[in-house]
Amino acid sequence: MALCLRTSSRSILYYLKSKICLLSSSSSSLTHQHHQKPTFTAPTAQNLRDPYANFSTKVNLLSTRRFQSTKVEEQWDSLNHAHHNQVLDFPGGKVAFTPEMRFISESPVERVHCYRVLDDNGQLITSSKFKQVSEEIAVKIYSDMVTLQTMDSVFYEAQRQGRISFYATTIGEEAINIASAAALTTDDLVFPQYREPGVLLWRGFSLQEFANQCFGNKDDNGKGRQMPIHYGSNKHNYFTVAATIATQVPHAVGAAYSLKMDRKKACAITYFGDGGTSEGDFHAALNFAAVMEVPVIFFCRNNGWAISTPTSDQFRSDGIVVKGPAYGVRSIRVDGNDTLAIYTAVHAAREIAISENRPILIEALTYRVGHHSTSDDSTKYRPVDEIEWWRSARDPVARFRKWIESNGWWCSEDELELRTSVRKQMLHAIQVAEKADKPPIAELFTDVYNVPPSNLCEQEKFLRETMKRHPRDHMPDVPV
Amino acid sequence: MATIVGAATALSASKSFDSRKLHLPSRRSLSVSERKGSFLVVRSDGSVVHKAHRAQILITNAVATKADSSAASTASKPGHELLLFEALREGLEEEMDRDPTVCVMGEDVGHYGGSYKVTKGLATKYGDLRVLDTPIAENSFTGMGIGAAMTGLRPIVEGMNMGFLLLAFNQISNNCGMLHYTSGGQFKIPIVIRGPGGVGRQLGAEHSQRLESYFQSIPGIQMVACSTPYNAKGLMKAAIRSENPVILFEHVLLYNLKERIPDEEYVCSLEEAEMVRPGEHVTILTYSRMRYHVMQAAKTLVNKGYDPEVIDIRSLKPFDLHTIGNSVKKTHRVLIVEECMRTGGIGASLTAAITENFNDYLDAPIICLSSQDVPTPYAGTLEEWTVVQPAQIVTAVEQLCQ
Numbered sequence: 001m002a003l004c005l006r007t008s009s010r011s012i013l014y015y016l017k018s019k020i021c022l023l024s025s026s027s028s029s030l031t032h033q034h035h036q037k038p039t040f041t042a043p044t045a046q047n048l049r050d051p052y053a054n055f056s057t058k059v060n061l062l063s064t065r066r067f068q069s070t071k072v073e074e075q076w077d078s079l080n081h082a083h084h085n086q087v088l089d090f091p092g093g094k095v096a097f098t099p100e101m102r103f104i105s106e107s108p109v110e111r112v113h114c115y116r117v118l119d120d121n122g123q124l125i126t127s128s129k130f131k132q133v134s135e136e137i138a139v140k141i142y143s144d145m146v147t148l149q150t151m152d153s154v155f156y157e158a159q160r161q162g163r164i165s166f167y168a169t170t171i172g173e174e175a176i177n178i179a180s181a182a183a184l185t186t187d188d189l190v191f192p193q194y195r196e197p198g199v200l201l202w203r204g205f206s207l208q209e210f211a212n213q214c215f216g217n218k219d220d221n222g223k224g225r226q227m228p229i230h231y232g233s234n235k236h237n238y239f240t241v242a243a244t245i246a247t248q249v250p251h252a253v254g255a256a257y258s259l260k261m262d263r264k265k266a267c268a269i270t271y272f273g274d275g276g277t278s279e280g281d282f283h284a285a286l287n288f289a290a291v292m293e294v295p296v297i298f299f300c301r302n303n304g305w306a307i308s309t310p311t312s313d314q315f316r317s318d319g320i321v322v323k324g325p326a327y328g329v330r331s332i333r334v335d336g337n338d339t340l341a342i343y344t345a346v347h348a349a350r351e352i353a354i355s356e357n358r359p360i361l362i363e364a365l366t367y368r369v370g371h372h373s374t375s376d377d378s379t380k381y382r383p384v385d386e387i388e389w390w391r392s393a394r395d396p397v398a399r400f401r402k403w404i405e406s407n408g409w410w411c412s413e414d415e416l417e418l419r420t421s422v423r424k425q426m427l428h429a430i431q432v433a434e435k436a437d438k439p440p441i442a443e444l445f446t447d448v449y450n451v452p453p454s455n456l457c458e459q460e461k462f463l464r465e466t467m468k469r470h471p472r473d474h475m476p477d478v479p480v
Numbered sequence: 481m482a483t484i485v486g487a488a489t490a491l492s493a494s495k496s497f498d499s500r501k502l503h504l505p506s507r508r509s510l511s512v513s514e515r516k517g518s519f520l521v522v523r524s525d526g527s528v529v530h531k532a533h534r535a536q537i538l539i540t541n542a543v544a545t546k547a548d549s550s551a552a553s554t555a556s557k558p559g560h561e562l563l564l565f566e567a568l569r570e571g572l573e574e575e576m577d578r579d580p581t582v583c584v585m586g587e588d589v590g591h592y593g594g595s596y597k598v599t600k601g602l603a604t605k606y607g608d609l610r611v612l613d614t615p616i617a618e619n620s621f622t623g624m625g626i627g628a629a630m631t632g633l634r635p636i637v638e639g640m641n642m643g644f645l646l647l648a649f650n651q652i653s654n655n656c657g658m659l660h661y662t663s664g665g666q667f668k669i670p671i672v673i674r675g676p677g678g679v680g681r682q683l684g685a686e687h688s689q690r691l692e693s694y695f696q697s698i699p700g701i702q703m704v705a706c707s708t709p710y711n712a713k714g715l716m717k718a719a720i721r722s723e724n725p726v727i728l729f730e731h732v733l734l735y736n737l738k739e740r741i742p743d744e745e746y747v748c749s750l751e752e753a754e755m756v757r758p759g760e761h762v763t764i765l766t767y768s769r770m771r772y773h774v775m776q777a778a779k780t781l782v783n784k785g786y787d788p789e790v791i792d793i794r795s796l797k798p799f800d801l802h803t804i805g806n807s808v809k810k811t812h813r814v815l816i817v818e819e820c821m822r823t824g825g826i827g828a829s830l831t832a833a834i835t836e837n838f839n840d841y842l843d844a845p846i847i848c849l850s851s852q853d854v855p856t857p858y859a860g861t862l863e864e865w866t867v868v869q870p871a872q873i874v875t876a877v878e879q880l881c882q
Contacts, residue, residue: 189631223664232663239630240663244654250620251655254627254635261583261609261633268627284620291615447665448700450723453751453798 111318114365115345116335120394122402131183131344135409141182141339142404145174145397146415147422148198151207152370154426155214155228159374163434164214166228170195172369175339175396176301178202183346184269189259190238191252191270193245194229195301199271203236207425211433218479223447224439246272246279249298253285253359256294260357267295267353269346275306277320283327289359290328297349298329298361301336303368308381324361336366337396340403367394440479441467559742565735567709568598571716572636574745576606579634582720585612585621586638586675595640596676596735622648622673626655629671634720642677642729643689656725657700672719674728678769678819679867681733685855688863692729692796693825703797704750705729705768709739711794714748722750729796731769753800759789762813762877765804765830767793770817770868777873786877796826804830805838812843813880817868822850847876 087094117130133141152169159167170177177198184190190199197210209221213231216224222232222240232240239255242248252270259266276282277300289296300320304311317323324331330352334341342364349360367390371378378387392398404410441463445456452460467474562570576582584599590613593600603611614621618639625635639645645652652673660668679688692703702724706712712730719726756771757778766774771792778788789807793800808814814834818827827848834846849868856866 191627221664221666222662225664226662230662232666234663234666240659240667242655242659242662244650247623247651247655248627250623250651251627251630253620254624254629254633255631257609257612257624258628258631258633268631280617281620281623284615284617285623287615287617288620288624292612447661449660449702450668454801455798 106316108318112321112333114333114335115341116338117340117344118338118399118403120399122399123406124403129344130340131347133182133340133343135407137182138404138407139409141178141343142397142400142410143418144178144198144202145339145400146418147207148174148177148201149397150419150422151197151201151210151426154423154430155210156370156374158214158430159228163430164228166374167214168194168229168373169370170198172367172390172394172396173301173303173336174198175342175400176299176336176364176366179339179342180269180271180299180346183343184350185266186237187264187266188237188350189252189255189266189268190236191248191255191268192231192238192241193248193272193276193301194241194243195273196271197229197231200231200233200236200238203233203238205231205233205236205238207422207429208432209233211426211429212436215430215433215436216438217433217436218439219433219436220439223443225447246276246281246285248272249276249279249282249285250288252296252298253289253292253294256289256296256353256359257292260292260294265354267297267350269297269299269350271299271301273306274300274302274304274311274314274320275309276300277323278314283323286324286327286329286359286361293357294359295353295357296359297346297353298324298359299346300361300363301366302363303336303366305368305372305378305382307372307376308378310382319363319365321361321363329359329361331361331363333363333365336364337394337399339396339400366396437479442480559740561738561740562709563735564706564709564712564730564737564739565596565598567713567739567741568706568716568730569600569602571713572599572720573602573605575717575720576602576610579720581632582634582636583610583612583628584636584638585614585625585628587614587616587640589613589638594638596730596732598735599638618644618647619649619651622651623655625671625673626651626659626669629669629725630659630667634670634672636672636674636720639673639675641687641689641732642675642691643686645673645675645691646689646694648673649694652695652701652725652727653698657698660724661700668723669725670723671725672716672722672728673725674716674719674730676730676732676735678729678731678733679851679856679863682858682860682863683732683856684858688856690820690825690851692727693820693828695727696797696826696829700725701797702726702750702795703729704795705731705793707731707734707768707771707792707794709737710741711748711754711792713741714746715750715794717747718750721747726750729768733769748794751795751798751800753803754792754794755789755803756792757788757790759787759811761787761811762789762815762880763804763807763811764788764790764815764817764873764877765793766790766817767796767826768819770819773868773870774817774873777870777877780870780874781877784874784878786881788877793830799830799833801833801837804834808834808838809841812841814842814846815873815876815880816846816848816850817873818848818850819867820850821853822848823853825850844880847880849873849876 087096117125117128119125148170152171155164155167156169158164173195177196178201181199181202186203192199210231212219213222213226214228216228218224222230226240227243230241230243232238239248239251249270249272252268256268259268272282286298289298302311302319306314311319319333321331321333332345332349334345336342345362349362352358353360369387369391401410401415444463445452445460448456464480467480572584584602586594588595589599590603590608590611599611614624622637622645625637628635639648656669656671677689677691692705695701695703702722704715704719704726706715706728715728719728756775764774771790774790778790781788789811791803791807793804816827816830818825820826827850831846831848849872851866851868854866857863
């Protein structure tokens, strides 16, 4: 059984490697060889025992690929002379058959390897290949990560003080947020889940605008209609967060379809967590995107937890990255706390998605350091020291700081200045947002439709009459 | 998901009323920005009225009147005859020609032409990308349509059968109806969701769903039901041009209705009811297939000396309380005939709305005839009695008019 697993895991590895090789062939700066080269010898006892896993799965996966080079198939052919000349014709293409009954294993001995550029001390791993960033971009990335961290801590404190009703932090996932945003252009359409405010921050959403949304005041461009952290801004191509899980994933496919129709040089990107991949919408969206050949990046933040549900209770596959090939989607696993790895992977994914009109799945492994939200106390279901270790030893912000400092682009004075300045701005933004008026009653009935229909006008009239008749029952400072 | 045989079943010839209707070309004017000052309405008695546009309501007027020898005939061109599903296709094709952002997505809508052939030939004409065959995942392709709509396309999502759209309820309720509001008006969703529903001929319970009752409370969507080739084409065009999400309910048994429709372009109003037969004694409100049962009962009623006013409400959300109210004020008696189930159906909401607004004008309690609260059985004899039959309508009118 163990041998079976190894050969089938090798087939998965080899398949993914061939994908990554194709990736690297399109952009010379991107070869990375962290996983070992699989060895393929003449049919050994292992191979003969497990020909199905080696060969048939591979051929199945490849049979409909126009872009797949024939080179790979030749290599496979040479391994299995005994079987490959017997082929069946079924809807979907030719498939070789085997007289041996072999089940494909449900789990590999070795998991899919993870792309990483910086080590835990923020130093480049030797022979790592990545997309170079200029000092300007690197400093902006770092500053935005610090801003996000500060924003999170200030808003969290504000919620605890009762000044806003709800908040969800992004602690531990700052690299995912900022680095992925930095690798995209503002023409790319973003369909977030709810733990990606950093993408909006990168694109220019101000601290004041974040505060306005959290306080739901009249300056909120969502007009106070959503809970805090449900940001949205059409100006920044950031589609309004909906609380429903994974419903944005098919939206992104639809948007990518629209971009393809318009032949725009842009892609759609959608973010979701490990929990979101259990939803039906995730699976259908991946399937659709592959069938329709649309430019969309599926970015999974696998942070280990869906509120209190650990990934072992969420799925039994090797994470999310292996689900991509199941739908015919090219996939990669990256270290989600490694800024440069994310930047490089998203940059490449975007190029592939747009030039080849295909979807890409990126699984970023990370850890949700904060609680799920302010309504959660995660110490109830996970050990405190585990949380603390990820918060300090594996902090993506500190790790990237070490890298930019080693380049001479940052120093501790800059750090102090930045943190104090951002904190001050945040506190000011909160004060301003708190004092601002709430949206007027008139905005209760608008935007349900493009123009209010008669029944809503009637309901508004009734409400206003009620308010006039019972002035003491509602707060006098609620604007109308 | 069980698939249904593509052939549409047809109503018997005696139920088609095409020869009896006089159709007037209606003013085309859809978006608020394109509003004109006033338009002509030819009333059923032949008088011509200048009507100022109602604020905030789409203006075009499609009034089907009884064939009246003295009625002014402004339909100068003879028009052309077609079946209802062809009328839907014509409307769809005209809109796809007019606006390149209009696209269709659904199961088997492409080269197969749709399960009821509404999209036949469109894939060949517009390409596979604009008439998209989707995998079987209703929630997700509806979601995809929503994402495309938010990004500037105008998709028409076809449910192979309305009942399958129950799978899309999450996307329709939580996103389609909601995102324009929760985004503060930043993102609009000009999507059309359509499909055949209603009780057919022995299609079984799962393929005889009436979803209008489940969708009617969702804020943010509009619902219309077509019943003739004329209003099918007009409502399809109006729905596509609307900036709001619109659910267009078609009926499985009405696809082969034949009628002569105008050659020139016209659009129906999404929020207006249709006066089918003016009368004096009782107001009968109905929509979709039940319109034909009502009209059949009307024949019997006329022979018995009654003069029923029949209104096809067409707009299920919001109700056209203006037309309905005027009728109630005239006749003082209301009968609602619908195909929805008794509990929580369109009739239930309509009864509440009329009672609230026009209680003083009613001489008798409102009678609402609906289907029973049972899943539709397969056996033909049983199925026949789950929907309202003309005999029941006649009895109800007699009861009302005592």
